Amino acid sequence: MLILELAIILLASKLAGDLSVRLRQPAVLGKLLIGILLGPAVLGVIKGTDILEEISQIGVILLMFIAGLETDVDEFKRTGKASSYVGIAGIVLPFGMGYLTGMLLGMPVFEAIFLGLLLSATSVSISVQALKEMGKLKSREGTTILGAAVIDDVLVIIILAFVMSFVGGDVNLGMILVKKVAFFAVALLAGWKIVPWVLRKFAPLRVSETVISAALIICFLFAYMAEYAGVAAIIGAYLAGVAISMTDYKHEVTEKIETIGYAVFVPVFFTTIGIKVDFTGISSQLALIAGLSVLAVATKLLGSAFGARVAGFGWRSALGIGAAMVSRGEVALIIAAIGQEAELLTQDMFAVIVIVVLITTIVTPPMMKLFFAEKKESRS
Known part of the structure; x- marks a missing residue:
């Protein structure tokens, strides 16, 4: 059945992605929506299974x-200050407004704090694909976004650990920070x-694709x-990619990993997000x-x-x-x-939060297209 x-999934995601591009939207939007259509929420053709989730995680x-x-590591260094501003400001407003909203809804204090924390989170995996499609991943904006995402993730996890140390009773905040x-x-x-x-040692081995295997081992x-x-696994994978980008094997690894990822695993990831909807x-x-x-989109934006x-x-x-x-x-x-x-x-x-998370994910690519399109078109 999995096969x-x-x-x-592969057939539907490629066709949906193509249709989305024809409608002048990022391909990733079509892949997300086709997942909802195929999943239990609509047609029920694909069931969310543990093994599909694992393949999605690899994606x-x-x-x-x-x-x-x-x-671009040099650009990454230059945008460190900007990434810090974006990451911190992108936490403060959602956290504060989320907490106030929770209090207005009659939540206890810690539940309201937790709602603010939830609204502060960011995952740029969807944005990365949209940036690639628009040719912005290596730009100053793209590098700032990636740096801000790392900062956002670390700060939110630290705040989460702090909150859980009060409500859980058995959380060692100091040890969490040390780790x-x-x-x-x-x-x-x-x-x-x-x-x-490691890459130099693997390269001369007399078996096929040694460098790519070494790169995948490092990534995982x-x-x-x-x-x-x-820390989120995606942050570790990103840092592994940055490390390899500074070696002589960058272009070989990039070309072949893109083939592996975009042929199978990445489409499954995008489509599975939609399949999870209930x-x-x-x-x-x-x-x-x-x-x-509305609160989640407006405060983070x-x-x-x-x-x-x-x-x-500029604005x-x-x-x-x-x-x-x-x-x-x-x-x-998570x-x-x-x-x-x-x-x-x-x-x-x-259940409400799951739907809100899905909505923030779906609206991200077209919003990015709206704000970044003018610059791209002027270069074409």
């Missing part, structure tokens, strides 16, 4: 690995010294270490979903755009950067699952 599902890891491979600092220290050291050495190990340290029992929550969706504007970007570029930070993606879903387990989210609110 047939993969065939259907997002490879997508962020490719983003790392295509990162995160240790991960980044080890990742940077490994990227500088170990990654080039970095992703695993990140997840073990409490509209059961949400009819009574439509007003809440609409309100939280305006907060991140303000940070970009302070960093010296159009700043809004494009803000739009790229809107998608909450798998990071928010946080929501933690909140549900800790009884900071009711089952009904969890």
Whole structure:
């Protein structure tokens, strides 16, 4: 059954992506929507299974690995200040407004704080694909977005650990911080010294595609270490890509990893997001979903755009950067699952959050297209 599902997903995602481009929208939008159509929410052709979820996870890891491979390290260094402004401002406004909204809804203090934290999350895996399609991934804006996403992820996870230390009772905040600092220290050291050495040692082995295998090993190990340290696996994969981008094997790895990723795993990731959607029992929550969706989009868009504007970007570029930070993606879903387990989210609110996360994900590509299109067209 899995083989047939993969065939259907690949066929549908490619056709939907092409149709989306013909309608002057990013291909990723079509892939997200076709997942909703194929999944249990509409046609029920594809069922969300654990193995499909695992393939999807490989897809997002490879997508962020490719983003790392295509990162201009010198530009990344130059945009560090801008990334900090975008990442921090993109947390402060959603967090504050989310907390106030929670209090207005009658939530207890910690539940309101948790709602603010949920709205502060960012996952740029969708934005990365949209940036690639628009030729903006290596631009100053694209590099700022990727840097801001790393900062956003780290800060949100630290705040989450702080909150859980109060409500969970058994969370060691100090140890959590030590693990995160240790991960980044080890990742940077490994990227500088170990990654080039591993690739050089693998290159002369008398078996096929040794360099690509070595690159995948590095990618998966970095992703695993990140997840073990409490940082999202996609951050580890991105850092692995950046490390390899500074070696002589960058172009060989990029070309072949893109072939592997975009042929199978990445389309499954995009389509699976839509497949996860479940509209059961949400009819009574439509007003809440609409309100939280508007709040989620507006606060992240305006907060991140303000940070970009302070960093010296023009308003159009700043809004494009803000739009790229809107998608909450798998990071928010992971946080929501933690909140549900800790009884900071009711089952009904969890279902609402899942729909809100999906909406932020779907609206991100067309918003980016709107703000970035003019610049791209002027170069064409």
